Amino acid sequence: MISFAIVSAFLVAMIPGVSVSAYDTGATVSASYTFYMDQVGHVNDGIVSYTNDPRNRWTAYESPNATDWVQTDFGTSVSKSSADIYVFDDGGGVRAPSAMAVQYWDGSAWANVASPAMTPTAPAANQKHTITFTAVSSSKFRVVFTHAAGARTGITEIAYGTATGGGTDPGPGTGEPPVTQPGNYPMHQVSVVSPSYGATVNGDVTIKFYAPGMQNVWARAWKQPDAANPGVNGYDSWFARVTPDANGYAEVVFPAAQFPHGPTTVILSAWDSAEGNPNFTHSDNCYVQLFNEGGVVWKRGLPSAPPQAAGMSVLYADDFTGPLSVSRTGAGATYASAKPDAPGGTEFGEAIFANADSTHQPFAILGDNYLRIRAKKAPAGTVDPMGWNRTFTSGLLSSMRTDGTGIAATYGYFEARMLMPAGKGAWPAFWLMSQNSISEGVHSTAEIDTIEAYGHNPQGACQAKHWWEGSPEMHETYCSSSSFAFGDNASTWHIYGTKITPTDTIYYIDNVEVWRHATFEQAKTPMYFMVNLALGGGWPVDLERYNNQIDLYVDYIRVFQ
Numbered sequence: 001m002i003s004f005a006i007v008s009a010f011l012v013a014m015i016p017g018v019s020v021s022a023y024d025t026g027a028t029v030s031a032s033y034t035f036y037m038d039q040v041g042h043v044n045d046g047i048v049s050y051t052n053d054p055r056n057r058w059t060a061y062e063s064p065n066a067t068d069w070v071q072t073d074f075g076t077s078v079s080k081s082s083a084d085i086y087v088f089d090d091g092g093g094v095r096a097p098s099a100m101a102v103q104y105w106d107g108s109a110w111a112n113v114a115s116p117a118m119t120p121t122a123p124a125a126n127q128k129h130t131i132t133f134t135a136v137s138s139s140k141f142r143v144v145f146t147h148a149a150g151a152r153t154g155i156t157e158i159a160y161g162t163a164t165g166g167g168t169d170p171g172p173g174t175g176e177p178p179v180t181q182p183g184n185y186p187m188h189q190v191s192v193v194s195p196s197y198g199a200t201v202n203g204d205v206t207i208k209f210y211a212p213g214m215q216n217v218w219a220r221a222w223k224q225p226d227a228a229n230p231g232v233n234g235y236d237s238w239f240a241r242v243t244p245d246a247n248g249y250a251e252v253v254f255p256a257a258q259f260p261h262g263p264t265t266v267i268l269s270a271w272d273s274a275e276g277n278p279n280f281t282h283s284d285n286c287y288v289q290l291f292n293e294g295g296v297v298w299k300r301g302l303p304s305a306p307p308q309a310a311g312m313s314v315l316y317a318d319d320f321t322g323p324l325s326v327s328r329t330g331a332g333a334t335y336a337s338a339k340p341d342a343p344g345g346t347e348f349g350e351a352i353f354a355n356a357d358s359t360h361q362p363f364a365i366l367g368d369n370y371l372r373i374r375a376k377k378a379p380a381g382t383v384d385p386m387g388w389n390r391t392f393t394s395g396l397l398s399s400m401r402t403d404g405t406g407i408a409a410t411y412g413y414f415e416a417r418m419l420m421p422a423g424k425g426a427w428p429a430f431w432l433m434s435q436n437s438i439s440e441g442v443h444s445t446a447e448i449d450t451i452e453a454y455g456h457n458p459q460g461a462c463q464a465k466h467w468w469e470g471s472p473e474m475h476e477t478y479c480s481s482s483s484f485a486f487g488d489n490a491s492t493w494h495i496y497g498t499k500i501t502p503t504d505t506i507y508y509i510d511n512v513e514v515w516r517h518a519t520f521e522q523a524k525t526p527m528y529f530m531v532n533l534a535l536g537g538g539w540p541v542d543l544e545r546y547n548n549q550i551d552l553y554v555d556y557i558r559v560f561q
Helices: 004-013 042-044
Strands: 028-031 067-088 097-104 110-112 117-119 127-146 154-161 191-194 204-210 216-223 235-242 247-256 264-271 283-292 314-318 352-353 362-364 370-377 393-394 397-398 413-419 426-434 445-452 461-468 474-480 495-500 504-509 511-516 529-534 549-560
Touching: 028 042, 028 247, 042 067, 042 154, 127 154, 154 504, 154 511, 191 283, 204 264, 204 283, 216 247, 264 549, 283 504, 352 529, 370 397, 370 426, 393 397, 393 529, 413 426, 413 445, 413 529, 445 495, 445 504, 461 504, 474 511, 529 549
Parallel strands: 352 393
Antiparallel strands: 028 067, 067 127, 067 154, 097 110, 097 127, 117 127, 191 204, 204 247, 216 235, 216 264, 264 283, 314 549, 362 370, 370 393, 370 549, 397 529, 413 495, 413 549, 426 445, 426 529, 445 461, 461 474, 495 504, 504 511
C-alpha cells in the first residue's frame, strides 16, 4: 500500500482548511538517535499510529545508547505544564521504555521539570501517557527515554500542553474539540440523526439532521440519465434545499424510488451563508450511505468487455450474486480474508480484518448483486489478534490463499466497480501482488495499486507501483484530484482497472487511462488481487460523524488474460 510519506504533500494540498502539520505548530523536532527507516518528524505531525505498516513513528532501534532523547524546539519561550507521549511497541526490538523524563532548557543546561506525575504510572505499550508538571517557560523541551533491557524505544507522537493537565489528542486542524450547541452536535457540521448510516430504505425517506451555524443545506445524490440529463454516466441531482432552524435542525425528503436501486449515497452540502450568497466562512459535506431496495435498476450486472481487454478472455469474474466463499486462509474457499503472505495471514492498518465466521462479520451480499465490506467500531473487550490495540474491525478479500494457490493472471487486465466511503481515516483499495512471493518463496514482492483512496478527500485517487526488496527496490506513486470524469469516489460508482503488458502497466478509471509506467520484472509474473476497506494509511481515524461505521460496496470484479 502507498506510504503516508509518499502522498502526504499531495493530500494536504487537496484539503482546504484542514491541516495535518505539526501538532506543536511551528516547532521543530530532533533526536539523539533515529533509526534509518524512521523519522523523528513523525512525533510532531498530529498522527497517532500504532501499526507497523505504514510507518509513522520515531524509534531508537539499534541505538548504541542506553538512553535517548527527543527534543521539541518552539523557537520562542512558551509555558508548558504537560506532555502527552504516545508509546509505540512492536513486540520485538522496539518496546516501551523503562522510564521517561521531561526536561526543559534553562538557558544554559537541561533541567528536569518539577513535580512530574505520569498517567499511567509506568510506561506501557501502544498507548498515551500524560506527564503533568509545574508550569515552566522555555523555548525547548525534551523527553529522555531510558530503554528497556534488550530493546529500544519507539514513539508515534509527543504533544506538549498547558495548565489544564495535558495536550489535546492530535488530529486534523488545531486538535481542539469543536464547539457544540445544545444536543451536543458540532458547530458547522452536518450530523444525521435518522435514518442510520448504512440503512436499507425505500420510497420517500425523511433524512433528519442537525447543522448548527449553517444557513443553507442542499441534498444531492447521483441519478440515472433522464431526458434532461441524457449522459450515459448519470448526473449529480440536487433534489432538495432547506434552511436549518435556530437550533440547527432540518429535514429533507429523499425520493428513493426516483433514484438507482442498490447502494447509494446522499450528500448533504451545507454553508454558513444564505442561498445565493457566495461569501461563506464554513462549509461541510456529509456522505450518507444507504441501500435503496426500491428505485430504478441501472447498470446492474456484468457489462461487455472494455476496449483495454481486447484480445483477452475472462479468467475470473464475480458479480456477487450468491453466497460469499471465504475463510481466513482461503482453505476450502474462493477468497482468503487476510493478506496471504504468511501461513496464518497478515494484516495492516488501523482496523482488524475480521473473519467471515466471526462475531465481527464484515461481509454481506446485498440485493443478490452487491458485496458490502463494513468497517465499524469493535465492541469493548475485542482482542486484536496482532496485539496492536486496534479498536475497529473491517474486511479484506484476497484471490490468493495462504498456500499460494488461487486466482492470478500474467499480463492480464484486472478491474473492479466500486462505491467507496467518505470519512477521515477510510482507506479503501483494489490492488495486486505477485503470486510467486507466496507459492515459490521469492524474497521480493511486486505490488500494483490499481486504486487507493483516502476518505477525507473523496475527490482524490492514487495509483502506485512497489517492488519490495526488488532488484532494484522501487516505489512510484501517482495521485490526482482530477482523475474522475464525473462525480467522486464516494458519490457514485466507478470502474478501476489495471492492464499489465510486457512493456507497460496502465491504470484506468472508468475505462480512461490515468497513468502508466514501464512494467518491472516481477510484475511480469502471475499477479493476484485484493480488495479491502482498511483504515489509517498514515491518517488519523475519526469516524464519529458516521457513528463509527462506513461501507465499501463492490458491484463486480473481473480478471482478463
